Amino acid sequence: SRTAGQATGRTSQILLPAGISLGCELTPHVEHFDPRVLVCHCVCRRRDTLQTVIRILESVQLKWERFQTWTEFSRLHLSNKLAIFGVGYNTRWREDVRYHYAEISSQVPLGKRLREYFNPEKPEGRVILTKVQKMNWKDVYYKFLDITISEARCLELHLEVDWVPVCQSRVTGSSRSSSHYLLPGDIPRTHGLYSIGYETLLACSAPTQTCSPAEGEDSLHHSETENGSEKLDGTVGPGPRTGTAVTYCYLGIAEDRTIQQSLFQHFQGSGKHFVRGEPSGVTRFLQENCRGAGSGQDRESSRVSPQHFAIYIKFIEVELDFLSAGSLVECLETAVGYSLKFNNEASELLL
Template sequence: RQEVMQNVMRILESVEVKWEHFQTWTDFSRLHLSNKLAIFGVGYNTRWREEIRYHYAEISSQVPLGKRLREYFNPEKAEGRVIMTKVQKMNWKNVYYKFLDITISEARCLELHMEVDWIPIAQTRAAGCSNGSQYLLPGGIPKTYGLYAIGYEEGSGSNSSSSTEDKDKSSPSQEEEETDHCESVEKDKRTSAKVTYCYLGIAEERTLQQCLFQHFQTSGKHYSRGEPSAVTRFLQDNCTGQAKEGVLSGLHIYIKFIEVELDFLSAGSLVECLETAIGYSLKFNKKDAL
């Protein structure tokens, strides 16, 4: 959760929203706070340093901001007791909050970035073709609407297969299984850090499954007439380029997706939202899109 909090703090700083001094509970009953979803932070300063520092930050994506802040500042709640105690003991001078209201689709977009893991896309030789390969999409892609992202990681050669000796090993002990699990978690973290986002898609007219199939199939024209999109051409070129090298050692491709109710998909500036969260531009999104 610390990583998520750091991401939220960075977003709040990048959009330059101002701190507001917490004075009364009625602050959180105001109309502009009562029914909005938002990214918010709680901060403080001391008698010794006027600079406001973060105490906490989160995305209020399920509960309206006003209700969430009232819960957070409630002395009967665990976090509220922390704040009250800090003020009473004069550790803190004042308490502040800041927020950026977001749409439901923007909240899901941030969840896609912070909560959803990348899925690697396997590749295989195209049958009967000496200079081509094809992507193998995983099963379980929803036939519903939502958001999806495509990313890549620089390749470093194909992985060597397990030896016969490894296959003949006896069942691992519980300690070995726990070690393997920890290593797997750490590997997932490293992979997430290395994957570069290049495209954010909105599955609104077609399902997530149909949109991803369109990008990753060989022709790229099954669902659309005319030329394939820039990201589809990139995927095709990457696939062909790897095959020409003789080994699958080019860019490793990843996807992630999240379901969103169709009624909420068109609201918000989704590309700008994700670009702000990741800190760089998406290579294959048109700047006026989404």
């Protein structure tokens, strides 16, 4: 996996039992780690990815096509497409087709990738050929769903980019304590996609953390506080998460502005993300959540925001020329298996 701020990472091949090998990123700053933990993480992520891809293929109700000749993968309509595809099989005893493998072909054209699965000279093809020759399988099938480059990046955002926690800083020096968000300093000033998610915090489990001098300085620079006399009392924020407990609530498309500008406008409540003269749903949600964190035990604020959430973001750069293609919100909703609350709210208000 990689964090939202990482464009590339060092890859290492980890030898697994039963001849399995997975490419996993190692964290350079970790001095001592148990390789078994890394292996388990990679296997779990691979399994989750496979389940997600199968769920997408099943949700659009594609029909299986039986493999017949090698030339069908050289046809023009398959040659240059990016796609989500599955390879399946049946047996002489059961006609229903079961999945052998499923994948998002986001870097290699679909035709080339499928030829590798049906070419006995390739590792993937040898497995299939052996199964057929030994009569383990009767026929081999495939199905695919075309995707755009932006949809491929959207799925990459979901499957490969980790959530980044957004801390909240309590500010003292006035009659009432207040709070504001501290966004990370590595948000790109380019176009792309970003997501906002949340995790419910119990009142007794919300941790209070103190920023290190370097971290506080960097975060303050990006939070753009206007009052120079404000004093940081501490930050409230979640610990690191890979995203299993984080719920997506918004997918943003940074097309007219950069990812950094879009996130700043949401989290600072600058009023530029408006629908019909009112703050957008996700901006309003962030504002109320921030007020609830800053007020502590204040009764009035507790009535406004009785529940406090840990907030997370993730983002990925996408070339502007490709950003508007595809149905990105529906793509992500299908991948995660539920609706994005604030994207749907905005659509309803615009009707």
